[in-house]
Amino acid sequence: MKLSNRVLGMQESPVRKLVPIATKVKKAGKKVYHLNIGQPDIETPKIFMEAINNFDTNVIKYSFSQGEPILIEAIQKYFMRDNIDFEDDEIIITNGGSESLIFAAISLCDPGDEILVPEPFYTNYNGFTSAVNVKIKPITTNAANGFHLPDKETILNLVTEKTKAILFSNPGNPTGTIYTKDELRMLADIAVEKDIFLISDEVYRGFAFDGLKLISMGTFKDVASRVAIIESVSKRYSACGARIGSISSKNKDLMKNVLKLAQARLCVPTLEQVGAAALYTLDDNYVEGVRKEYEKRRDIVFKTLSEIEDVVCEKPTGAFYVVAKLPVVDAEKFVIWLLEEFDVDGQTVMLSPAEGFYATEGLGKDEVRIAYVLNSEDMKHAMDILKLGLQKYNSL
Template identity: 50%
Template sequence: MPKISIKGLQMPESPIRKLVPYAEAATAQGRKIYQLNIGQPDIKTPEGALDAVKNHNIEVLSYSHSAGFESYRKKLAKYYQKTSIPVDKNEIIITTGGSEALLFAMGSITDPGDEVIIPEPFYANYNGFATASGVSIKPIQSNIDNGFALPPISEFEKLISEKTKAILICNPGNPTGYLYTEEEIKQLADLAIKHDLFIVSDEVYREFAYDGAVHHSIMSIPELADHAIMVDSVSKRYSMCGARIGCLVSKNKEVIATAMKFAQARLSPPTFAQIASEAALDTPEEYFNEVIEEYTFRRNLLVEGLERIEGVKVAKPKGAFYCIAELPVENADDFAKWLLESFEDNNETIMVAPAAGFYSTPNTGNNQVRIAYVLKKEDLERAIVILEKALKEYNR
């Protein structure tokens, strides 16, 4: 029998999606599941984005430019310029989701055997993107006790070798919700310039900053122009996860030219989704004000509820819509499966994402879970009650 590739065998499962079969079995048994495991917002997609697709008179569903519609890139550049990111349409490549942008970035700046430094816990698919690119992740641990703040720059410097090509950050962070300060971004910029490294910044949650905090992009630092690569997406900003439209942004002409070759190889991003994404840029500011207010409320509700549960530790997020909770269990993976297979409260249970998959250091985060606060008030309150009851029963 032909053999599967080593790369394929090493490809990690998604800690977010690997429990789906257990959830499907529970649903088939008639059990209601409160899904805290995945960042699928329940906020309505802007009507303008949906109407643009409904009302479009397309006669031939054709390819677009490999870099995406020129009109969309122009409009997107204007959006970034309003947020102190001085880019033009030629410095933007539209991608099939932020995921493809990350793959294009990895493919453009690394070779097999190279290394990328990433503060952990990090978005679980970074493990998969690195495996697909033949790249080694050098993790540097942040800590729940200080809210997963950026580790000291001296710790980054210890990991830099001749194989190091980049530092990858997610700002605000998935799964931690940590929002980097202006000083932290400057420290990373100075380090990248000193050691001639790229900084790849995943900024898909850039709109979600709470308590008056401000998001600081690596693209706003002039001295970092040749080092900075930004990844972005419409998925969370406009509640358009299914559109699968993202972008790669860089002022480095060689990066853009190289990424374009990857873009040409996959031909073009999807046409209808680009139409919706371009129209979404006309969404009024009131939409975001309401969304931020709603997520701030949900964050406070969740964090306060978790803090009332005996043995649970939680870091209060400053952005995005996730938090990491440390539970009084030895193995959160087993606990998550048990919730779906063996536990119910009035025929209801919850689904969480075990956090070990958000680390690359073995045996780390085993008692942690990621919780997405993307449910309405009543559902979040009910989910907290279920979690407290489940922990008591599990630990008996």
């Protein structure tokens, strides 16, 4: 029996593909510091479980396909902190930000259509789109200028009659880049000129460093009908397993049709929505405390990378990732070597080879993504192991 070309053509996750190797060496007694996946170690706020435990009902019923009203209202109030005003029917709760992205691709594109995405990009963008026969077309960025966008003309030259949207994460995964107001203005102008949509993945909102302030695409009122914002509790509130996200847009026609998809999958789990609603009530002091912690970890990572000869990377300004070009020919082989053949006192480190974050063949082969999601002490120790590992690898 032959499987579908659709599933056979899907990309394997560069974040998870080497997990079996890590599992094997851990079973053999080696400690592995996981810098390969964006799983925060910060404790999920207790109000999440408190809200669930206090939810008094005799029957766990289907939720509304659009989402629990208490959560929709909490997200509305959250956006209002940035003077972004969404009405009740302009927010739909989803199974993580992932489902929001799938819903956006299905709603905006027909099979064979294209979405422009700055590369390197969150690799599941490729999985979400290829599953519905939509093609990712890359806007290439590079480490030397901190993965900021190219000029307007370069992007315009990539737009064809099949282009239906530009999808981007801000702050960026895997780069940690925060786009400037001018960059976002440029994207807004392109959307108007070419009659396309903007899908703004803002799940790392709040994680901006060095005094920078994230500018949401939702603040550009003149293109509000062309913007969909992807949200999630996964990273900001360290609740990845809750799988609660949302898609929000002032384009009521888009939201009306996204709701069809939400109805087809019935609903998002009720209890997790109750817990997520409580998370959104946390004030900015909570997020600021988490932001400072990640900034401290960012500084540890960047300091070590800056001390290693021939490593190329700009200091990331947001999220909790950095993409670094290493003095190796093949980063995946290096990562496997770290796992299988290298250790310091029985300890090693796991990174994500960055080639899988690119759509352009050959790019990222000597790059890795580092997720600084461990406490500062472990982070420093892991980076010291990486530094020693590179020295050893290049002396072989």
